[in-house]
Amino acid sequence: MLDLKAMHENDRRKESILKLVIGVASWAIVVAGALAQTFPSKPVRMIVAFPPGQATDIVARLLAEELTKVWDKQVVVDNRAGGNSIPGTVAGKTAPADGYTITFGTSSALAVNPSLYTSLPYDTATDFAMVGGVFISPWVIVAHPSTPYNTLREMVDTAKKNPNSLTWGYGATSLQLGAELFKYRAGIEIVGVPYKGSGPAIVDLVGGQIPLLVDTMAATLQFIKNGKMKALASMTAKRAPLLPDLPTVAEQGYPDFEGSGWGGLVVPKITPTGIVQKIGEDVRRIVSDPATQQKMIDRGAVPDPRGPQEWSKFVHEELLKWSQVAKRANVKAD
Numbered sequence: 001m002l003d004l005k006a007m008h009e010n011d012r013r014k015e016s017i018l019k020l021v022i023g024v025a026s027w028a029i030v031v032a033g034a035l036a037q038t039f040p041s042k043p044v045r046m047i048v049a050f051p052p053g054q055a056t057d058i059v060a061r062l063l064a065e066e067l068t069k070v071w072d073k074q075v076v077v078d079n080r081a082g083g084n085s086i087p088g089t090v091a092g093k094t095a096p097a098d099g100y101t102i103t104f105g106t107s108s109a110l111a112v113n114p115s116l117y118t119s120l121p122y123d124t125a126t127d128f129a130m131v132g133g134v135f136i137s138p139w140v141i142v143a144h145p146s147t148p149y150n151t152l153r154e155m156v157d158t159a160k161k162n163p164n165s166l167t168w169g170y171g172a173t174s175l176q177l178g179a180e181l182f183k184y185r186a187g188i189e190i191v192g193v194p195y196k197g198s199g200p201a202i203v204d205l206v207g208g209q210i211p212l213l214v215d216t217m218a219a220t221l222q223f224i225k226n227g228k229m230k231a232l233a234s235m236t237a238k239r240a241p242l243l244p245d246l247p248t249v250a251e252q253g254y255p256d257f258e259g260s261g262w263g264g265l266v267v268p269k270i271t272p273t274g275i276v277q278k279i280g281e282d283v284r285r286i287v288s289d290p291a292t293q294q295k296m297i298d299r300g301a302v303p304d305p306r307g308p309q310e311w312s313k314f315v316h317e318e319l320l321k322w323s324q325v326a327k328r329a330n331v332k333a334d
Contacts, residue, residue: 039099039275043074047095047103049088051081055218056263058299059135060104066286084333085109086121093127097268099275102131105266111318112174115326116333124319128266130312132280133304134287135296137261138217138242139178139235141168141249145227147211152233152252155212159188167191168212169205171198171219173333177322178235178259179214180329185254205229216261217242218300235259241297262304262318264311280308 044067048060057079064075080088085108092103110124122128141152149155159166168190170176176192183190193210195201198219205213206228213220213229217240223229224243233249234240237258249257265283267276286292287305296303306314326332 039278040071040073042100043076044071044099045076045078045095045101047078047080047088047092047101049080049085049092049104049106049109052079054081055137055216055261055300056104056106059263059296059301062292062295062299063134063283063286066289066292067282070282070286084113086113089113090121092266093122093268095268097271099267099271099279102265102267102279103128104134104263105130105315106263107261107318107322108172108174110266110315111322112177112326113333114319115177115322116173116331118332118334124315127269129269129271129276130308130315131265131267131276132283132287132308133262133264133306133311133314134283135263135301136236136304137263137301138240139175139214139260140217140220140224140243140246141182141232141235142205142213142215142220142224142229143232144205144208144211145230146208147230149232150230152247152249155232156186156188159186159190163189164191166212167193167210168214169193169195169201169210170214171195171201173331174261174322175214175216176331177325177329180331181259181321181325182214182235182249182254182257184325184328185249185257216300221300236302240302242300242302264304264306264315276308 046060046064048057050056060077064077067075080091085106089109092101095101105128114120114124143149149158168179170179170192176194179192198215201213201215202219202223204210206223220229221242224231231243231246233252234243234246235249239246239248284305284307287303293303
């Protein structure tokens with residue numbers, strides 16, 4: 001026989017629990033909204049996992065300056081260089097989840113490192129909330145002026161006729177993955193020469209020790225403009241404003257190809273949603289401002305004003321892409 005009284009009592013308990021859950025959730029939303037409205041009420045720290053003067057640091061300082069104006073609170077850049085950006089990224093992960101420590105998450109830290117290391121002290125997907133994009137650093141394929149090819153197609157044809165007859169350099173593991181991705185898409189074999197940074201790689205390209213180089217547009221731009229390098233292709237999804245006449249890899253027969261560095265802001269995963277949205281909206285307004293965009297372009301970067309959802313999707317896709325490339329090419333860091 002059904003115990004109607006017990007069933008009624010059970011329903012009342014469920015109703016009370018539901019009301020409590022709704023009440024707590026409502027309270028949390030109110031608190032988060034209040035925090036976002038008053039944020040920031042003190043100085044904000046921006047962690048950059050690179051040394052002063054490096055490309056990411058240059059853009060970070062520009063953004064910090066603009067955020068300081070918008071928030072009327074000092075945004076201080078905290079350089080945590082070294083260790084393939086791992087220590088700086090960990091510092092961002094373990095910071096208090098209150099929005100007062102924001103971290104410049106880059107392609108090397110968020111997408112490339114997880115592709116190269118079997119064990120990392122952070123997880124891109126589970127440890128961070130994506131605030132939004134800030135910049136893209138275009139990569140290019142360049143050649144020594146003495147080489148007989150003047151287009152990407154001519155270079156590919158040479159590589160196909162004579163596998164492993166060509167050599168190209170790269171000054172970072174992320175650039176190596178970009179080179180490997182293009183080799184795979186083009187169906188060619190080129191001998192890779194790793195360098196410790198763009199500087200020595202550029203010296204060897206200009207000196208004629210290597211015929212080809214995959215590097216950043218910022219590092220190679222002056223040499224392209226003074227004729228010491230021939231630019232064959234931009235590896236960006238769209239033409240870069242620094243070299244608007246340079247066709248992309250995608251335009252030259254490899255649809256949807258994209259290989260470039262990038263940077264944006266992340267915070268600890270459990271940071272209140274209202275604060276994440278507040279930071280994201282303010283950053284997006286700054287990065288969308290034409291004057292700020294021109295300053296970024298002048299510094300060799302392409303503005304990237306993607307918001308949290310769009311940028312989070314992009315980061316996830318990049319993580320998958322570089323993981324596949326690293327596995328296929330057997331590129332590891334440990």
